[in-house]
Amino acid sequence: MLPAAVLVVLYFFLPVILTIGISFTDMSSVTGFSNWKFNGISNYVKIFLHPDSLRIFTSTMFYVACTLCFFNVGMGLLVSVLAYHLPKKVGGFFKSLWLLPRITPAVVYVLMWTMIAADAPYGIINQHIFAPLGLPTSNLIPNNAMFFCILVNGYIGASFGMIIFSSAIESISKDIMTSSLVDGAGFFNRVRYIIIPQLRWPLLFVTTYQTLSLLTSFESIMLLTDGNFQTEVWALWSYHKALNNYYGNFQYGFGAALSGVLVVVGVVFAIIYLKFFKFGELVKEPLIDEM
Amino acid sequence: MQTIDFILHKEEIMLKKISTILLVLLLLLPTVFAGGKKEEGPRTVTINVWTREGDTNHWRADLATEAAEDLNAQLIAEGSDITVVAEPYIDGGDWGGFKKKYALSADSGKAPLIVISGHEDIATWGAAGYIESLASSVDEIKASSEQFADVKANLWESASSKGQIWGIPQDTEARPMYFNKTLLKQMGWSEKEVEALPSKMADGSFTLYDMLHTAAEAVEKGIVEPGYGYWHRPKKGGDFLQFYVAFGGEYYDAASDKLVINKEALIKCYQFQRDCVEMDVTPSSYIGTEWNIWHDVVSNNKALFFNGGTWMWADWAKNYVEGGEATLFKNIGYGYEPSGIRNVKGITLSHPLVYLISTEEASGSSNQDLAERLISLMTTTERNTRHAVESGHLGILDSQDSYAPYLASKFLSSTGYLLDNNIFQPNHPMYGIWYDSFWDNLVSAEQGEKTPQKAAEDAIKVMKLELEDQIIIK
Numbered sequence: 001m002l003p004a005a006v007l008v009v010l011y012f013f014l015p016v017i018l019t020i021g022i023s024f025t026d027m028s029s030v031t032g033f034s035n036w037k038f039n040g041i042s043n044y045v046k047i048f049l050h051p052d053s054l055r056i057f058t059s060t061m062f063y064v065a066c067t068l069c070f071f072n073v074g075m076g077l078l079v080s081v082l083a084y085h086l087p088k089k090v091g092g093f094f095k096s097l098w099l100l101p102r103i104t105p106a107v108v109y110v111l112m113w114t115m116i117a118a119d120a121p122y123g124i125i126n127q128h129i130f131a132p133l134g135l136p137t138s139n140l141i142p143n144n145a146m147f148f149c150i151l152v153n154g155y156i157g158a159s160f161g162m163i164i165f166s167s168a169i170e171s172i173s174k175d176i177m178t179s180s181l182v183d184g185a186g187f188f189n190r191v192r193y194i195i196i197p198q199l200r201w202p203l204l205f206v207t208t209y210q211t212l213s214l215l216t217s218f219e220s221i222m223l224l225t226d227g228n229f230q231t232e233v234w235a236l237w238s239y240h241k242a243l244n245n246y247y248g249n250f251q252y253g254f255g256a257a258l259s260g261v262l263v264v265v266g267v268v269f270a271i272i273y274l275k276f277f278k279f280g281e282l283v284k285e286p287l288i289d290e291m
Numbered sequence: 292m293q294t295i296d297f298i299l300h301k302e303e304i305m306l307k308k309i310s311t312i313l314l315v316l317l318l319l320l321p322t323v324f325a326g327g328k329k330e331e332g333p334r335t336v337t338i339n340v341w342t343r344e345g346d347t348n349h350w351r352a353d354l355a356t357e358a359a360e361d362l363n364a365q366l367i368a369e370g371s372d373i374t375v376v377a378e379p380y381i382d383g384g385d386w387g388g389f390k391k392k393y394a395l396s397a398d399s400g401k402a403p404l405i406v407i408s409g410h411e412d413i414a415t416w417g418a419a420g421y422i423e424s425l426a427s428s429v430d431e432i433k434a435s436s437e438q439f440a441d442v443k444a445n446l447w448e449s450a451s452s453k454g455q456i457w458g459i460p461q462d463t464e465a466r467p468m469y470f471n472k473t474l475l476k477q478m479g480w481s482e483k484e485v486e487a488l489p490s491k492m493a494d495g496s497f498t499l500y501d502m503l504h505t506a507a508e509a510v511e512k513g514i515v516e517p518g519y520g521y522w523h524r525p526k527k528g529g530d531f532l533q534f535y536v537a538f539g540g541e542y543y544d545a546a547s548d549k550l551v552i553n554k555e556a557l558i559k560c561y562q563f564q565r566d567c568v569e570m571d572v573t574p575s576s577y578i579g580t581e582w583n584i585w586h587d588v589v590s591n592n593k594a595l596f597f598n599g600g601t602w603m604w605a606d607w608a609k610n611y612v613e614g615g616e617a618t619l620f621k622n623i624g625y626g627y628e629p630s631g632i633r634n635v636k637g638i639t640l641s642h643p644l645v646y647l648i649s650t651e652e653a654s655g656s657s658n659q660d661l662a663e664r665l666i667s668l669m670t671t672t673e674r675n676t677r678h679a680v681e682s683g684h685l686g687i688l689d690s691q692d693s694y695a696p697y698l699a700s701k702f703l704s705s706t707g708y709l710l711d712n713n714i715f716q717p718n719h720p721m722y723g724i725w726y727d728s729f730w731d732n733l734v735s736a737e738q739g740e741k742t743p744q745k746a747a748e749d750a751i752k753v754m755k756l757e758l759e760d761q762i763i764i765k
Contacts, residue, residue, distance in 0.1 A: 030720045032419040033398045051752045052731075114581055119574065122584050138518070142576035142738060226527070228579060228734050240727075246527055247716075247723030248390030248408075249415045 016263055023257035029250045036253070043257035052232075060233040063149060063221075064214045071154025072210040073203070076161020081191055083162075084169045098162055101155040110223035113152050117141045145229035152220045157213075161206045168202040169195060204277040211273070212266050234262055335374045336658045338665055339403030342644075343382035343389040347605050350678035351407050351461060351644070352379035358668035362661070375661055397421035397653035404654050404662040410449040410645045413457040414720040421653040424455040425663065432456045435663070438670040441688045445710065449643045452718040453548070458645030459666050462675070462684035464601045465639040465709035466530050467625035468492060468502070474595050477514050478505075489626030493712075495634040499537060499563055502596050502629055506572035509595045520572030521596040522589055523564075525580040527730050529716055530598060533640045535560040535729070536714055538631035542725070543717035544763055550717065550725045552754055553765045554747055557729075559631060561736035561743035568737060578734055586611050592622055601709075604702050605683030616702065627709060641713040643687070672697075679703060685710060721761045728753040 023043055027036035047053055068074075079098055083091030101109055117140040120126035126137035141148050172195065180194045196203075218236035225231045227240065242255020273279075340355040342348075355377035362375050380403070382389045390412065396402045402421060416422045426432035429447045433440040442460055450458040472485050491497035506520025524530045532542065540556030543549075567573035572595075574580075589597040590607035608615040627637025646666045651657050669675075672690045676697045679686050685707055691697040698704050716722060728750045736746035754762050 029394050029415045030418045032394075032421070035420075046756060049756055051749055051756070118581065118584060119576075122581075138574050139576045139580055142579055225579060228731075229738060230735075230740060243391055244387040245390075245723040245727065246387055246730075247415075247726060248387070248394065248412050249720055249723040250391065250394065251724075 019256045019259050019263070021256075022252055023260045025253045025256075027252040027256075028254075029248060029252075039253070043254050044260075046254065047257055047261060052237075055230070056232050056234055056237050059146070059230060060215070060235075063146065063153075063231075063233055064211060066150045067154050067157060067214055068207065068210055070150070072157035072161050072214070073207055075154065075158040076206065077165050077199075077203075079158065079162045080165035080169055081195060083166060085187065095162060095166060098155075098159045102159045106219055107223060109156070110152060110220050113148065113224060114141065117148060141225065142229050145225050145231045149221050149224060149231050152224055153214070153217070156220070157210060160210065164202045164206050165199060168199050172198045200277060201282050204273060204279065204282065207277075208270055208273045211269050215262055215266055215269070234258065234265075238262065334372050335376055336656075336661055337376045337378055338405060338658065338662055340377060340379045340405040340407070340665075341382065341389075341393065341403040342380075342407035343384065343386065347602075347609065347682040348678075348684075349381060350674070350681065352381050354669040354674050354678065355379045355405070355665060358665050358674070361668045362665055365664075373661070375665065377665065394419070394421070397649060400653060400655045402649040402653040404649055404656050404658060405666065406647050406649065407461050407644050408647060409716075410458060410460075410643050411716050411718055411722055413450065413452045413645070413647070414718040414722070416647065417452055417455075417457050418720055420650060422457055422647045423650050423659055424457055425459070425648065426456040427454065429456065432459075436667040436670075438667045438688075441672070441690050442670070443687055443689055443710070445713075446643055446687055449641070449715045449718070450645050458647045459670065460687045461644045461646050461670075462678060462682070463641045463643040463687055463710070464684050465641055465706055465713060466533065466598065466600050466628065467639060467706065467709060468628050468637075469589065469597050469599060469623055469625045471592055471595050471622055472624045473592055473622045474509060474514050475505075478509055478512060485624065488624060492626035492629045492637045495630045495632070495636050497629050498633050499534070499629050499631045500566075503563075503566060503570055503572055506595050507570045510571055515593065515595050517571045518574035518577070519588070519594045520570075521567055522573065522577070522585065522594045523567070523598045525578060525582070525585045529640055529642055529726075530600075531560075531730065531733055532714070532716060532726075533598075533628045533638060534563060534631070536638060537628060538563065539635075541765065543719060547763070548719065549761055549763050550719055550721060550754075550758060551763045551765060552725070552729075552751055554751060557747040557750060558743050561733060561746045563631060564733055564737040565739065565743055568739065573737075575739075578737060590619065590623070598628065600683075601685060601702070601706050602683040605681065620701070625706065627712065636712055639709045639713050641685075641710060641715060643715070719761075721758050724757050725754060725762070728757070 024038055024040060025036045026039045027033065031037075079095065083095050085091075086094070104112075115122065116124045118126065119139045120131045120137040123137075123139070125140060130137045176194060176198075177190070180190050185193065216235045218233055218239055221227065221231055221233060221236055222239070227233075227236050232240075238255045238258035240255075241251045241258060243250055245251070338355070338359070340352045342351045344351070356379060359375045359377035366373050366375070382392065384392075386409070390408065393402060393406050393408065394416070397416070397419070398421075406422075413422070417424065426435065429444070429451075432447070433442075439459060446460040446463060447456065449463075450456055450460055470488060475485050475488075476482070488497060502521060506515075509515045510517050510520050535542070535556055538556045538559035540553045540560060541551045544551050568575050568577075586603070586607060588594050589599065590611045604616075604619065608619055612618045628639055629637050646669070648659050648662045648666075649656075651659070670688070672688055672694050673696075675688055676686065676691055676694055678684065679691070680696065680700045680703065683702065685703060686692070686697055692707070719725075731753075732741065732746040732750035735741040735749075736743045741749065751764060755764065
């Protein structure tokens, strides 16, 4: 336990404590790491009063909810269920395809999206679909920016759930799966009454893990829109303030306070999920010991 | 059973040992990477020179290597036992990442002795104690070296803050309004009218709205595709300050050393950006267009007007246009950014890069004097001209005005006059925050997400909150 405990404290708790600590200071590029002062809760007051806070928070929730529902959990579950019902090799092939976005370097992957969506004659959709149909062409990202952000992240994120759900479905007893067919269950009933109830634990894990992951991930949004067109999410806002100001004055204290808010939101989500999925029941000792 | 217990016990001990070793290694990992280089000896001084952007701009850092040879020759002649080794480093990332890298290295005492960055960094890095003040007046810095005395007088303003000189200008540029001569002629403009356009842009008789109307006419006549009448910079960058200033905006009050925002000018500036889209001369979904697409469009006769930097000329000639500079001169003209107000002179934004010298605390080196001498030798007429000509940057030295290789560059010698009425961004530590709110709301206004009025009000609200007493609202 000790090595694990040391690692957790060193790499998980300490950064959180340091971040919260910095959030109570005026630390910035101007003060450097030596001349800063504690400024109480003024960074949090600034967040509360900031005209952009509510908009960015709403955008973040929308982005997390959509990516989670339609891709990271939804698409992951769909692909794993469909692949299970296909011949093994065919299912494996489709599952491998879904891993491609994850193994492609983020910069290359996002650049591919920008070229897919670019205006004619440079963009694939505009040049090869819209233009031949006589439809007006334009760069598709600015007017559908959040949609593209969700799509770009979703195609990466779906593979995580797919792997977890696939292995969980494979581990469902063959007797139960077969007997469901004997009892006359069709595809949808089998999924609804046999597969999903058996996936409660992996669903809890993927939903919780991916929610927290999406709340703090921003790299593909940064590469795709850099937060323009109402796609600034909370984590990207924090990054922009603390570490990537165009003119180089990094607001470490304010950025840390933004991250602090994210930590609180993450904890609240984790507690809600644990209650919603009845985590206590899932980890209860089985009534009969397995042989 | 006992044997099994013994084996299990041994394995448990082995696992514990491995875990402990791994844990210690993990803990030591950061210190291994943070170890840094050892000093190379008492008689060798290594001067690291950092900048970003390679390709046509590589001389910014690479000049240090040959300048170090000259410096060593001087040191030998002086009887010194010091040998200087210059280590140029060109960062391939963006400016934000580069500045972060420098700030973090300076805070940990491992900054390069020389960093070449935008002049606006002077305020922040000076306040943080990362960079040295070099002189307390222009006369003092000019007196310190023959090359510094040759630097154009107006450029020192960009290297100054709080009455001190903090940097040596390395290069500068202008951001002209380019126009396509071939397309204008196709619209029915005579050769004479086309040739007269730069002077009309300069004296304010051709305004930003005249440009929009001309662009709209070109779209209407089918000379350019809808949305291709006028292309501004497609991504974030200092250029947009010009448009705000063109409508009478002020951004800095030197007397109080505070930033300024002028609501009326801001609304007009945002309205102009929105009108570009509404008049169908700029695409409705334009911001964020990839640079390679942008360069291809503007340099190949697909856009009528476009706002860019002088340094782009060299890139277009080298990488985008068949026939290089000759084709560019045939098709493209340039002048000041037109004013938004009739009969008010056109302007341009210059953004000099400056050589900055890190303090002893930031760099861990006490060889600032040698760094200054190295910069001086990088600033010779021949060396700076080599960089200017190859990269499309304007000269920074008076001597270049009569230096044949500089004059041989038709583009540089024909754009130098733009520096007669230029503006610099302010050397104020909070300017980045000012600019962020200005830019974010400009995008919203151009996209039609907010009305220009609402966008301006929101920008001011954010500035008020984030800049506190550092902003004057007019």
